[in-house]
Amino acid sequence: MAVAERRERERIARREAILDAAQQLTAEVGYQALRMDAVADAAELSKGTLYLYFANKEALCAGVASRLIDELLPVLEKNLAKTSSGLDAVRQVLQTYFDFTREHPHHFRFAVSWLSSGERMDDSTEAFQLYRERVGHVLQHAVTAIERGQADGSVRLDVDPLPQALQLWSSMLGVILINLNKESVSQRLPMPVDLDQVVNLHIDAMARALARKELS
Amino acid sequence: MAVAERRERERIARREAILDAAQQLTAEVGYQALRMDAVADAAELSKGTLYLYFANKEALCAGVASRLIDELLPVLEKNLAKTSSGLDAVRQVLQTYFDFTREHPHHFRFAVSWLSSGERMDDSTEAFQLYRERVGHVLQHAVTAIERGQADGSVRLDVDPLPQALQLWSSMLGVILINLNKESVSQRLPMPVDLDQVVNLHIDAMARALARKELS
DNA sequence: GTGCCCTGATGACCGTTAGTCAGTGGCTGA
DNA sequence: TCAGCCACTGACTAACGGTCATCAGGGCAC
Known part of the structure; x- marks a missing residue:
């Protein structure tokens, strides 16, 4: 199933994109002041999606x-x-x-x-x-x-x-x-x-x- | 003004009473889980009053x-x-x-x-x-x-x-x-x-x- | 080509909690 | 007696982490 593999790749890429956004914001404001809404905005995703990738x-x-x-x-x-x-x-x-x-x-x-x-x-x-x-x-x-x-x-x-x-x-x-x-x-x-x-x-x-x- | 002095004593006593309640609760649950409502309850005061004594x-x-x-x-x-x-x-x-x-x-x-x-x-x-x-x-x-x-x-x-x-x-x-x-x-x-x-x-x-x- | 279904995405909504503020009542001093 | 002050009140707001009913669209069976 090439589809399943592509899906897996996309999933990993999206996860990385979220981490990119979070890392960028963290460097600016720190973990404590990091807001999930802000991460979602920066990653161009909705907040709910973040919770599909991180508990x-x-x-x-x-x-x-x-x-x-x-x-x-x-x-x-x-x-x-x-x-x-x-x-x-x-x-x-x-x-x-x-x-x-x-x-x-x-x-x-x-x-x-x-x-x-x-x-x-x-x-x-x-x-x-x-x-x-x-x-x-x-x-x-x-x-x-x-x-x-x-x-x-x-x-x-x-x-x-x-x-x-x-x-x-x-x-x-x-x-x-x-x-x-x-x-x-x-x-x-x-x-x-x-x-x-x-x-x-x-x-x-x-x-x-x-x-x-x-x-x- | 004996009244002013008594007021001051009462103020200090109330502050201590709040600290008593907070200290007791802190020993049980820690600072992080300490709730201002719980302190107010324990001190038999309203929450607003706490903020008259602590910023x-x-x-x-x-x-x-x-x-x-x-x-x-x-x-x-x-x-x-x-x-x-x-x-x-x-x-x-x-x-x-x-x-x-x-x-x-x-x-x-x-x-x-x-x-x-x-x-x-x-x-x-x-x-x-x-x-x-x-x-x-x-x-x-x-x-x-x-x-x-x-x-x-x-x-x-x-x-x-x-x-x-x-x-x-x-x-x-x-x-x-x-x-x-x-x-x-x-x-x-x-x-x-x-x-x-x-x-x-x-x-x-x-x-x-x-x-x-x-x-x- | 058609239609069904599954997966991933959505965002309005919820619960919690720190902090606020207009209103209340009782004590004081005149 | 009463005006004014002051400690106090608690309903309210804002902020934020986390949820869930719903949706869109790509893939698969036929």
Whole structure:
């Protein structure tokens, strides 16, 4: 049935068109302020049609987020290829992730709101399965970097790669969160602080904590 | 005018009564699911009245959050009094904050959603001013702990207390965020991970990164 | 070629909820 | 006694995510 195949192609293309519109709008206003009506308008479809392709707004956002994180993976792999040691690779994972969130702050906000939503967000939809898988890939690069460091002697042997990668990822999450809101955060501190510097301090601290040899 | 004074007392009492109702409900359902109608019902007032005391729902939530963080400060001060060194005090600040978020997960979620809201949340209301001030107090304890450690020789001298305290605070934020959602997070990892352990790993890593003497 | 049917699209409509505002009643001070 | 003020009220509005009865038109059987 050539018809069935064409239908399937058209379905995928329409889904992509919706994601195009949503991604464009998201980049402008963020996930929170994204309106389903606006997406429908931009995609030149009616609102009801959106719900034929995505279970709800969150699933649509997860679709956009999956696309974005797909951009991260090749960059991360390229940067990791240049590293000279496992410890250096650990730094590179953190730095690359940070740079990515600077380019796509809305994506990061979405991830945080997903993580902090508790039970509230129904993330059992297909779009979320994909998204979680991609996040898992990023995490895996951190695990691999630690293992590589243990093999080449740059990382302490008494750390367990997987839990430690989670520690790296989650602590980085908080640092980035603050950095994304540095204007409002720093404004109300007694003295001015350079919050970009805090990111570097964090990466340095992490490297020091994982380093096998004491680097002074 | 004794009347004016009584009016003022009554106004404060009513405000507190609203906060009582909101705090109770928040503990049950969280900030996100808190309904202004429900608060009005619980406080035995009409919804319109709530808006005479709080500019909007967020300001009301900030009022509840301020109350909660007020509970943290004395506990933190008590725990800090028991510490034997500055480095130990740093660990204690992190641990106490973590324990607090376990008791008041909703408060923490509110703080995160405030931080990740960007421009969206109008936090110029009086209730937020108070809340920010309290957060500043907690942060100050971290700064003081680092300074104490530098004075007693337990913390490296080449760290700048204020930025480093921000690094400690923000990284801890991320670790706690993951911990609060450990069920949903760990569920989708290739192998089971104890996310409570990640908190300990993080505190250990932070201590290692700040310690003056290499502790192997 | 004709007509039936299925699929995908539609948009008016619904429910929920934050926030508003014209109206009410009781206390105060003259 | 009564005018005026002020806290309070609750029906109302707007905004937005999500639904569903209905429609159009392309494909298939005959």
